Amino acid sequence: MTRVSVTPTLELTCQLIRRASVTPADSGCQDVVAERLAPLGFRAETIARNGTTNLWLRRGGKGPTVVLAGHTDVVPPGPRDAWRSDPFEPTVRDGLLFGRGAADMKTSVAAFAVAAEEFVRAQPDHPGSIALLLTSDEEGPATDGTVAVVEQLSARREAIDYCIVGEPTSVDRLGDTIKNGRRGSLSGRLIVKGVQGHVAYPHLARNPVHQVAPALADLATTVWDKGNEYFPPTTFQVSNFHAGTGVGNVIPGHCELDFNLRFAPTSTAEQLMSRIEAVLQRHGLEYELQWTVGAQPFLTRPGQLVAAIGRAIEETTGSAPQLSTTGGTSDGRFLATVCPQVVEFGPTNATIHKVNECVRLDEIEPLKDVYRRTLELLLA
Numbered sequence: 001m002t003r004v005s006v007t008p009t010l011e012l013t014c015q016l017i018r019r020a021s022v023t024p025a026d027s028g029c030q031d032v033v034a035e036r037l038a039p040l041g042f043r044a045e046t047i048a049r050n051g052t053t054n055l056w057l058r059r060g061g062k063g064p065t066v067v068l069a070g071h072t073d074v075v076p077p078g079p080r081d082a083w084r085s086d087p088f089e090p091t092v093r094d095g096l097l098f099g100r101g102a103a104d105m106k107t108s109v110a111a112f113a114v115a116a117e118e119f120v121r122a123q124p125d126h127p128g129s130i131a132l133l134l135t136s137d138e139e140g141p142a143t144d145g146t147v148a149v150v151e152q153l154s155a156r157r158e159a160i161d162y163c164i165v166g167e168p169t170s171v172d173r174l175g176d177t178i179k180n181g182r183r184g185s186l187s188g189r190l191i192v193k194g195v196q197g198h199v200a201y202p203h204l205a206r207n208p209v210h211q212v213a214p215a216l217a218d219l220a221t222t223v224w225d226k227g228n229e230y231f232p233p234t235t236f237q238v239s240n241f242h243a244g245t246g247v248g249n250v251i252p253g254h255c256e257l258d259f260n261l262r263f264a265p266t267s268t269a270e271q272l273m274s275r276i277e278a279v280l281q282r283h284g285l286e287y288e289l290q291w292t293v294g295a296q297p298f299l300t301r302p303g304q305l306v307a308a309i310g311r312a313i314e315e316t317t318g319s320a321p322q323l324s325t326t327g328g329t330s331d332g333r334f335l336a337t338v339c340p341q342v343v344e345f346g347p348t349n350a351t352i353h354k355v356n357e358c359v360r361l362d363e364i365e366p367l368k369d370v371y372r373r374t375l376e377l378l379l380a
Helices: 008-017 029-040 102-122 146-155 208-221 269-282 304-317 361-379
Strands: 043-049 052-059 065-071 091-093 096-098 129-135 162-165 177-179 184-193 235-243 254-263 287-295 322-324 341-344 358-360
Touching: 008 029, 008 096, 008 102, 008 361, 029 043, 029 052, 029 102, 029 129, 043 146, 052 146, 065 102, 065 361, 096 102, 096 361, 102 129, 102 358, 102 361, 129 146, 162 304, 162 361, 177 304, 177 341, 184 208, 184 269, 208 235, 208 254, 208 269, 254 269, 269 287, 304 341, 304 361, 358 361
Parallel strands: 065 129, 065 162, 162 341, 177 322
Antiparallel strands: 043 052, 052 129, 091 096, 096 358, 184 254, 184 287, 235 254
16 A cells, blocks of 8 residues: 555544455454444344344443444445456555545545544543434445345334435535435336237337337326425436337347436326336336335435534535535435434545545545544534
8 A cells, every 4th residue: 555644534544445255245344343433332233134244332321322423334346357457355546545435435434433432532421311322224226235124223213313324425525515405216127019910011010119108208208396495306218118029030039128217306106107107108008017116215304314414514524515415316215214314425426336436535534524523513
């Protein structure tokens, strides 16, 4: 590693990157964090389900409770020879820290831990409670991760007042963007049935591609809603389309396509399903359609948490952040079901899931400082 000033946050980030925790593996990352915080009175509880490892670390037994939530799993690195250095060997180069998970989101996890550590050492008798929630099933199907912990907390009526998810939300520089909500996600898998035949005898066949094309044109140009002051309008996108037998002289007997809508709370999943099926029926399609509601939208309006983290960012970076609800889904959707105030904040996201993923070295300590200052503003 290039000679740099190794802070506790950087050191812990490198420890975590070295553990090849490709989803749903945790590879011991959560143990590293638990062992670090145990001397400060954080009680560790592992909640494992179907091969997923989840960690609930808590200090204190009273409210208000501030939760720092993140994931220790990472996406696969892809071709190793495409990386300039080993994706699981943290490497500093040109003012950047490279490694799988550097931005998404082992730097945030390390910053959470060190921020909590510094806060507790400075204020060992702080009011309220601090908790860390870590999962190894965020980059995967997300069926046994944060949602499993939320179910446990709900069953025993353990309340959460504020939650910060460490997703990489910054766009151009650290602190320019806070996510105070996310759109919902509705996916459909559509099979349109036709009649297979020879391309030279189309009157003896029925081409499902020709049939579905006008319906897709309608769906692609539909204005689903106008969004609202916090959310952009709902969008519709086709992600996969398959048809044909692989030869050029056969009209296919069916076609299959996948589509997704990212929807604002101005529309419900049920309304969108109904509108789409009405279009398909209007075009006279014979079809099968399977729906998956991957996420419901959530929103945290400006209040104590938004104000606290916004102030912490401005004090640390000198600039005020913007609120945003764009982007993909996150585990914030599960936490919002049990916590009234959820925001996401983390480092810049330009290289997440890419080859040569990296985070700026000069973001690492300020990120930790933002988390620590937010704890001070909410609990001190």
